[in-house]
Amino acid sequence: MHQWPFSWLTTVDVSRDGWRAEALFWYTTLLCVIAFALVTFALVYSSWKYRARPGVKALYTHGTDRKSFAVTGILAALVFVTIDMNLVRVSQADVKEYTYNWPVSPDTVRIEVMPQQWAWNIRYAGPDGVFNTADDVVTLNEMRVPVGRPVMLNLKAKDVIHSFYIPNFRLKQDANPGYVTRTWFQALQPGNFEIACSQMCGWAHYKMKGDLIVEPEADFERWMKEAEGDAKRRFDPADREQLWGWEWVQ
Amino acid sequence: MGDATMSKPVPVRHLHVGPEFHAEQHIHPEPTSFLSRYVFSKDHKVIAKQFLWYGLFFLVMGGVMAMMIRWQIAFPGTAFPVLGQLLWPQSGGVMPPQSYAAFFTMHGTLMIFFAITPILIGAFGNLLIPLMIGARDMAFPTLNLMSFWTNVLAGLCMIVSFFVPMGPAAGGWQSYPTLSTLVGSPGHGQTLWILGIFLTGSASIMGAVNYITTVVRLRAPGMGYFQMPLSVWGIWLTAILNALFVPVLAAGVLLLFLDRVFGSHFFLAGASITKGGGDPVLYQHLFWIFGHPEVYILILPAWGIVSDLLSFFSRKPAFGYKATALSMSVITLLSMVVYGHHMFVVGMSPLLSQGFMTLTMLISIPSAVFFLNWLGTMWRGSIRFATPMLFSLGVVFVFGLGGLTGLHLGAISSDIYLHDSYFVIGHFHLTMAASVLLGAFAAIYFWFPKMFGKMMNETLGKWHFWLTIIPITIVFCGMLVVGYAGMQRRLYNYEAYEFLKHLHPINVWITRAALLLGASQFLFVGNFLSSLISGKKAAENPWEVGTLEWTIPSPPPHHNYDEIPVVLHGPHEFNNPAVTGKDWLAQDEPIGDEPVALGAVGN
Numbered sequence A: 001m002h003q004w005p006f007s008w009l010t011t012v013d014v015s016r017d018g019w020r021a022e023a024l025f026w027y028t029t030l031l032c033v034i035a036f037a038l039v040t041f042a043l044v045y046s047s048w049k050y051r052a053r054p055g056v057k058a059l060y061t062h063g064t065d066r067k068s069f070a071v072t073g074i075l076a077a078l079v080f081v082t083i084d085m086n087l088v089r090v091s092q093a094d095v096k097e098y099t100y101n102w103p104v105s106p107d108t109v110r111i112e113v114m115p116q117q118w119a120w121n122i123r124y125a126g127p128d129g130v131f132n133t134a135d136d137v138v139t140l141n142e143m144r145v146p147v148g149r150p151v152m153l154n155l156k157a158k159d160v161i162h163s164f165y166i167p168n169f170r171l172k173q174d175a176n177p178g179y180v181t182r183t184w185f186q187a188l189q190p191g192n193f194e195i196a197c198s199q200m201c202g203w204a205h206y207k208m209k210g211d212l213i214v215e216p217e218a219d220f221e222r223w224m225k226e227a228e229g230d231a232k233r234r235f236d237p238a239d240r241e242q243l244w245g246w247e248w249v250q
Numbered sequence B: 001m002g003d004a005t006m007s008k009p010v011p012v013r014h015l016h017v018g019p020e021f022h023a024e025q026h027i028h029p030e031p032t033s034f035l036s037r038y039v040f041s042k043d044h045k046v047i048a049k050q051f052l053w054y055g056l057f058f059l060v061m062g063g064v065m066a067m068m069i070r071w072q073i074a075f076p077g078t079a080f081p082v083l084g085q086l087l088w089p090q091s092g093g094v095m096p097p098q099s100y101a102a103f104f105t106m107h108g109t110l111m112i113f114f115a116i117t118p119i120l121i122g123a124f125g126n127l128l129i130p131l132m133i134g135a136r137d138m139a140f141p142t143l144n145l146m147s148f149w150t151n152v153l154a155g156l157c158m159i160v161s162f163f164v165p166m167g168p169a170a171g172g173w174q175s176y177p178t179l180s181t182l183v184g185s186p187g188h189g190q191t192l193w194i195l196g197i198f199l200t201g202s203a204s205i206m207g208a209v210n211y212i213t214t215v216v217r218l219r220a221p222g223m224g225y226f227q228m229p230l231s232v233w234g235i236w237l238t239a240i241l242n243a244l245f246v247p248v249l250a251a252g253v254l255l256l257f258l259d260r261v262f263g264s265h266f267f268l269a270g271a272s273i274t275k276g277g278g279d280p281v282l283y284q285h286l287f288w289i290f291g292h293p294e295v296y297i298l299i300l301p302a303w304g305i306v307s308d309l310l311s312f313f314s315r316k317p318a319f320g321y322k323a324t325a326l327s328m329s330v331i332t333l334l335s336m337v338v339y340g341h342h343m344f345v346v347g348m349s350p351l352l353s354q355g356f357m358t359l360t361m362l363i364s365i366p367s368a369v370f371f372l373n374w375l376g377t378m379w380r381g382s383i384r385f386a387t388p389m390l391f392s393l394g395v396v397f398v399f400g401l402g403g404l405t406g407l408h409l410g411a412i413s414s415d416i417y418l419h420d421s422y423f424v425i426g427h428f429h430l431t432m433a434a435s436v437l438l439g440a441f442a443a444i445y446f447w448f449p450k451m452f453g454k455m456m457n458e459t460l461g462k463w464h465f466w467l468t469i470i471p472i473t474i475v476f477c478g479m480l481v482v483g484y485a486g487m488q489r490r491l492y493n494y495e496a497y498e499f500l501k502h503l504h505p506i507n508v509w510i511t512r513a514a515l516l517l518g519a520s521q522f523l524f525v526g527n528f529l530s531s532l533i534s535g536k537k538a539a540e541n542p543w544e545v546g547t548l549e550w551t552i553p554s555p556p557p558h559h560n561y562d563e564i565p566v567v568l569h570g571p572h573e574f575n576n577p578a579v580t581g582k583d584w585l586a587q588d589e590p591i592g593d594e595p596v597a598l599g600a601v602g603n
């Protein structure tokens, strides 16, 4: 919506909060275009108007009179207040209402993500609600989430830094080796979307893709049931490697 | 003091001659052997030329690599003409993904540390500081020599790294661990990269100490800080930032070196180690504490130069000179406290992120001040559109674009979408690649006569300008567009992603413009070389300006000034009504028979 008439350029935004980045982007762009148009106009206009002509001398001024100071000062203050303070204000509201406003409702889907060179390991807690246990549902390069419920991620990288990027949600979060980072989103419509890596992570970085499958609640629950059954059957207590999860960080 | 020049009868002027002007500057005899004259020279003018050649060499190398990167993006699976076959015969001339990673890494590294830095800071810092402040040489000529040759060693490390097994560094110009540790980059390429950065960093620190001291100690009598040309201001502030922040980078890469070579764990964590882990993000803090000031390290000399050239070619005193100098200083200070805006998505504390965002936005105020002063300088001027002026106007134009797009990245919620995308690539190329490159061209066209005693060809220069500014704008604005569309940086083949496939036409056009940009640089190379050989002989002051370097022959004698000049005016006294017969006034030229008293302290 916000991105019209440039919607052909970018992906559809299917998230509850992606509009924030879009709105701020276009708001900033609008202010920038105005400022840049003024600067360019002044540049072109003075270049033409004040080009050297025989008999016309340049004005001798150092621009140190009170009037020049006042004009410069007022314009600079105006730029700061109308552009910068506005952007800070909008962005502060965004981070307060969304980015750092972690979902607490009990229906939140919790997922652990451990990227490695060059794949996405995904883990759900399973029926016991505890991560890193035998009943965890683990997938590779495929994340399933239901429409309309908040999804919270814990991320930690296995080898090098990666970044979890879902363009249709206007969202990105680094995953570092050694400690857990968090992010969250909520889908508004079902569909298959791409998960991309946005942090250089080695030569095959460009094909570190995953799928984000957003399904209606019922389909998601059906899939989860099935997967939980499989998980129990497949679990091999001798294989310590598969317990790569960690204690959930809210 | 420049402002005090008036047409009325003037009382005796007591020049400020503080203790700083008493540093003695002997005239040393010119060295006679080839080695001491051209190779291991201590003459700042010779070292300036060495840095210029050195920087231009790496500019060509980095530039060709940029063309090959763009080629791969637009025409994947096809061979880059000629060079492709030479470099990758086994794949039929097609660049493999490993080389792509190595090339964007080395392109960034070479351009920043080995092309732009040597040209603007090494060459023009060296050339301009002593000449413009009326000194015979740098404060520490031997340190100057060491700085250049340390840089040569650094450059060698980088070049050698192309020939080691597994190739050069390929983890991005920031070389974030753990990718840049043995976990992600075995082989000697990355280690050589660290050595090269450490060495060039050491060279920068040597240069910085020298520049700072020279400006503080060797200004000619009468040359107060606010009589200095703005070029010197820019270079001096850059030197201060270099002295303060390059050591931080050096510390970061040194720890990385220890991790790679001696098995320490400063930056290692995750599955690759069993216990005693470090923190890879610590490196990012160190890197950006340096990295943000680095942007200003690159741009400040260009700002200073442009501020001077706009005045010179508008034939008007620089508008709000002091305000410009002070706002550059304020930006220098602010650049120390905003680095966190590079790290909004690493999982930093929300409070820190928000603090960094607000501090970042403050930069708009001083930026707005000197932008307005630039426009004010042109206002009611009498503008001569010589090539250096065209390039200066180009800097104002592209820096306007680059500076403004920084706002998108400075605000957290839009940055989360744009971080690590082509939007960032477009933004920083506009600010520190395009504008600094155009600034470097402006400087070269302008000071070439003083450096080499020959004029460059104006017609070729103007063609070069237009065939540079148009494609450069298309290239980097095109990158802003695909970046907004969501395309990540550092992708060997973006068409691996469905959501990026439709960007193909735009990417092809960016590449076409980039190739045109590359091709039009031959105009510059041709002009530069032919002028060097057979250019028209340059007069002492071909541009008719008043800064001190134009009061001595082109090129200047070994010791610059037979007699240290006595500075009476600011650097931009154009169309001063008290002056008749010409529209400029040299900084050391008395108006009429204005009496001057030397030796008094203060004024």
Ligand code: HEM
Pocket (backbone or CB within 6 Å): B063, B066, B067, B069, B070, B104, B105, B107, B108, B109, B111, B112, B116, B171, B172, B173, B174, B425, B429, B432, B433, B434, B437, B475, B488, B489, B490, B491, B514, B517
């Ligand atoms: C003027 C022609 C130039 C062109 C066409 C160009 C193009 C590019 C391209 C295509 C990339 C790779 C983006 C990616 O795949 O992520 C890149 C990266 C980069 N460029 Fe340039 N560039 C140019 C000049 C410069 C200059 C003068 C500088 C120095 C200030 C510079 C600094 C960088 C840096 C630091 C990177 C990032 C490397 C990395 O991702 O590690 N470029 N450039």
Ligand SMILES: [Cu+2]
Pocket (backbone or CB within 6 Å): A115, A116, A118, A161, A162, A163, A197, A198, A199, A200, A201, A205, A208
């Ligand atoms: Cu990755």
Ligand SMILES: [Cu+2]
Pocket (backbone or CB within 6 Å): B291, B292, B295, B338, B339, B341, B342
């Ligand atoms: Cu920065």
